Amino acid sequence: MEIESVILKARNIDSMRRFYIDLLNFTEIERQEGCLSIKVGHSVLQFLEEKGARKPFYHFAFNIPSNQFKEAKDWVRDKVCLNTEGDKDEIVFERLGGRSFYFNDPGGNIVEFISREQSPLHSGPFCTETLLNISEMSLTVSHVLKASEELQRIGLTYRDNDPINRAYLNFMGDDGIDSYLLLVEPERRWIFSTQVSEVHPLEVVVKNIGTITVDKHGRLTVVQA
Helix, strand or coil, X not given: CCEEEEEEEEXXXXXXXXXXXXXXXXXXXXXXXXXXXXXXXXXXXEEEECCCCCCCCCEEEEEECCCCHHHHHHHHHCCCCCCCECCECCEXXXXXXXXXXXXXXXXXXXXXXXXXXXXXXXXXXXXXXXCCEEEEEEEECCCHHHHHHHHHHCCCEEHHHCCCCCCCCXXXXXXXXXXXXXXXXXXXXXXXXXXXXXXXXXXXXXXXXXXXXXXXXXXXXXXXX
16 A cells, blocks of 8 residues: 555644754645645645644654664754653564654644665665655544445455454555554544544545545545545
């Protein structure tokens, strides 16, 4: 599964632009009023301005080269404060063969950089141009089981055939590129954060599969490609 693009909501696009473009040096795509689109390797992440009372935030992850975890962590830590869990500012996922660190952007999003053992190597210095793609997008939905059935209908399966569990993050994807949609219900605490999952609208385009949306009520719908 390959995440082609993600559209999220954000309260203050100007502050998001200063953070991602001016501070972290992401490449902005087609600058527009009330919209920020950035290049994340082969993916595009877009924020649309939220004009209502909501304060939307999300969890998403970016894949980094397998040999650049320390370099990426040092690069980010020079610019922003890393999130911590106890006395740790990184985590190893033994089962996934991955290693991650986290930070928050001005919109309250929980941003994860993950290095997977099977990801490609990179020989040059680390920068945002080195990022591979959007690795994970968490979808907070009102009913995980119903949402998982919709994703299975378009060919996305549970990672390692794990059963869906309403109490946990549920990784869904397919064979190939290491990108996943993470299904979760509200009120689950995000690791390396004091925030709990909330329903906020979003749209994800999965290459050659379709467009997945979650509305403000947590209902997931799918339009096949």
